[in-house]
Amino acid sequence: MARRPLPRLLRGGTAQLARTREFARTAADGATDVLQPLITVGRGLRRLAGRARRSWSATPKDRRGPTLLLVAGCVLGVALVPFGPGLALIALMAAAGWAGRERTPVKTGPDPAETARLQALYEALVPYFSVPDDPAPLYTHGGAWNAVFRDPVFDGDGRLTDLRISYPAYFTDGEAASRARIEKVLHTKSGRGREYRFRWDEEDNQLLLRVLPALSTAIAAQRFVTAPGETVLGFTDPDAVQRTVPVTDGEETWDASPVIWRTGPRSTEPHLLAVGGPGAGTTTLLRSIALQVLPYGDVLIVEGGGTGEYACLTGRAGVLAVECGPAGALSSLEWAAHETERRLIAMNRARQAGRPAPEDTRRPLWILVDRPAVLGHLAAADGHQDPQSLLQVPLRHGRAAAVTVVVAEQSDAVDALSEAVRSHTRARVVLGTAGPEEIADVLGAASPTTPAPDVPPGRGYARLGTGPVLRLQVPATPDPYEDAAHEAHRRAVLELLPGRPAAEDGVPAHRAARPAGATPLSVTKAPATARELTGTPVTDG
Numbered sequence: 001m002a003r004r005p006l007p008r009l010l011r012g013g014t015a016q017l018a019r020t021r022e023f024a025r026t027a028a029d030g031a032t033d034v035l036q037p038l039i040t041v042g043r044g045l046r047r048l049a050g051r052a053r054r055s056w057s058a059t060p061k062d063r064r065g066p067t068l069l070l071v072a073g074c075v076l077g078v079a080l081v082p083f084g085p086g087l088a089l090i091a092l093m094a095a096a097g098w099a100g101r102e103r104t105p106v107k108t109g110p111d112p113a114e115t116a117r118l119q120a121l122y123e124a125l126v127p128y129f130s131v132p133d134d135p136a137p138l139y140t141h142g143g144a145w146n147a148v149f150r151d152p153v154f155d156g157d158g159r160l161t162d163l164r165i166s167y168p169a170y171f172t173d174g175e176a177a178s179r180a181r182i183e184k185v186l187h188t189k190s191g192r193g194r195e196y197r198f199r200w201d202e203e204d205n206q207l208l209l210r211v212l213p214a215l216s217t218a219i220a221a222q223r224f225v226t227a228p229g230e231t232v233l234g235f236t237d238p239d240a241v242q243r244t245v246p247v248t249d250g251e252e253t254w255d256a257s258p259v260i261w262r263t264g265p266r267s268t269e270p271h272l273l274a275v276g277g278p279g280a281g282t283t284t285l286l287r288s289i290a291l292q293v294l295p296y297g298d299v300l301i302v303e304g305g306g307t308g309e310y311a312c313l314t315g316r317a318g319v320l321a322v323e324c325g326p327a328g329a330l331s332s333l334e335w336a337a338h339e340t341e342r343r344l345i346a347m348n349r350a351r352q353a354g355r356p357a358p359e360d361t362r363r364p365l366w367i368l369v370d371r372p373a374v375l376g377h378l379a380a381a382d383g384h385q386d387p388q389s390l391l392q393v394p395l396r397h398g399r400a401a402a403v404t405v406v407v408a409e410q411s412d413a414v415d416a417l418s419e420a421v422r423s424h425t426r427a428r429v430v431l432g433t434a435g436p437e438e439i440a441d442v443l444g445a446a447s448p449t450t451p452a453p454d455v456p457p458g459r460g461y462a463r464l465g466t467g468p469v470l471r472l473q474v475p476a477t478p479d480p481y482e483d484a485a486h487e488a489h490r491r492a493v494l495e496l497l498p499g500r501p502a503a504e505d506g507v508p509a510h511r512a513a514r515p516a517g518a519t520p521l522s523v524t525k526a527p528a529t530a531r532e533l534t535g536t537p538v539t540d541g
């Protein structure tokens with residue numbers, strides 16, 4: 001039997017019903033908004049009436065007559081006074097409005113579930129914070145948590161986010177292993193999957209636990225407000241640094257806390273090493289640095305990965321070269337070493353003659369080397385020198401010559417880094433899901449927080465010289481030629497890219513862009529004498 005079509009009303013019935021319901025809900029919401037004052041006054045009148053009823057029933061019988069008389073007298077008085085009834089009505093409405101307002105209950109202390117959590121945490125700490133001979137132990141099984149835990153704060157899911165813990169003075173808080181044991185217990189018992197920061201106040205025998213919110217990933221590449229020689233590596237916690245810079249995301253502008261790296265002749269950390277696992281974001285960090293320095297410096301890029309992730313920079317004003325192969329890397333780095341020597345000699349000569357440093361020695365030169373281990377491997381296979389060995393001169397003498405070296409390497413190839421790279425890169429960044437040992441190996445100090453299990457690309461830690469370890473989120477600076485990248489972030493990078501200067505006759509534009517006076521990239525010069533490099537007087541001729 002042929003199926004009969006449903007009547008039109010029934011066919012579109014579900015959609016229409018949903019629309020009607022939506023309309024009714026919107027109308028009800030609107031009516032509630034409009035009638036809100038009336039609802040509040042009505043609720044207040046009800047509450048006032050309730051209070052009056054309660055106080056009437058609480059009044060002893062022998063006092064009810066005089067009370068009634070007093071009320072009647074008041075009513076009569078109000079009725080006789082000019083405008084009395086009107087004023088009394090206004091006063092009643094105001095009192096009802098006040099009595100009917102919604103009051104958020106003030107929370108006084110943890111609720112039963114939170115109390116149970118704190119008690120469990122306390123019990124878990126008993127074996128670590130007690131010894132059998134202690135006559136008045138702070139921690140005993142079944143003891144009171146509120147004697148040692150202060151200022152607990154919970155999030156909306158009832159999980160602990162802040163806590164001040166007192167511990168006995170005999171606890172060995174100076175030993176890293178003892179601290180790590182306590183931190184592990186607290187981390188496990190308070191909920192995994194979050195990033196905890198522990199601050200040990202050894203003078204007062206107190207430990208401060210705080211769960212840190214994830215750093216914002218909303219900041220994309222842009223012109224940051226910094227002084228010359230300052231580079232924003234990324235952004236960190238507001239209480240970790242004193243400075244802020246304005247950042248923009250679409251229409252919104254706010255102040256963010258940057259991790260600023262200072263380079264140049266007075267820098268104590270003139271070179272940087274960034275380490276991370278695959279896809280952790282070290283290439284993005286180098287791209288971000290390149291875009292920040294290009295307005296005032298020249299950049300030479302050596303890419304070992306060979307994935308063309310710096311292609312957007314090829315041929316741009318200020319980009320001296322983007323080298324992907326071992327042969328190009330060797331010749332470019334050889335040039336960079338000679339350029340460093342040339343600058344030092346020229347500066348030394350100018351100093352001897354009592355003149356300021358020549359103009360062509362002052363423009364900052366940045367050498368960005370991404371994954372040198374791969375290049376070293378390829379060069380060795382061809383029987384060539386490791387390109388890393390050519391970084392020795394820029395690393396050692398670059399600071400005085402305005403030459404900065406940035407090296408990015410993957411965590412599993414860190415062993416292939418040369419001694420010069422390890423000892424001269426005092427600014428360090430580690431990105432991705434690194435364990436505590438790896439973080440400590442790269443940064444030279446333990447991370448201040450428990451590593452989070454899942455981290456977005458560009459998230460990690462930074463340490464400048466002997467400074468504190470800071471959490472870091474690198475600004476999103478994708479390869480603008482990557483289709484999968486966020487459209488707004490790609491556009492932001494494209495806007496920051498400098499133009500392409502016209503090519504000189506027969507010379508590719510990026511090679512023609514090198515500073516005046518610099519030795520051509522492909523020309524090998526005899527190395528300068530040690531005397532000239534170290535600043536011993538040099539006599540011409």
Ligand SMILES: Nc1ncnc2c1ncn2[C@@H]1O[C@H](COP(=O)(O)OP(=O)(O)OP(=O)(O)O)[C@@H](O)[C@H]1O
Pocket residue numbers: 217276277278279280281282283284285305309457458459473474475476477478479485
């Ligand atoms: N700070 C960041 N913000 C947003 N996305 C990022 C950030 N850093 C990296 N990414 C994204 O993560 C992916 C990998 O980044 P990137 O190429 O920089 O990693 P990598 O460390 O160089 O890894 P690999 O060497 O394996 O390519 C890219 O798609 C990139 O756009």
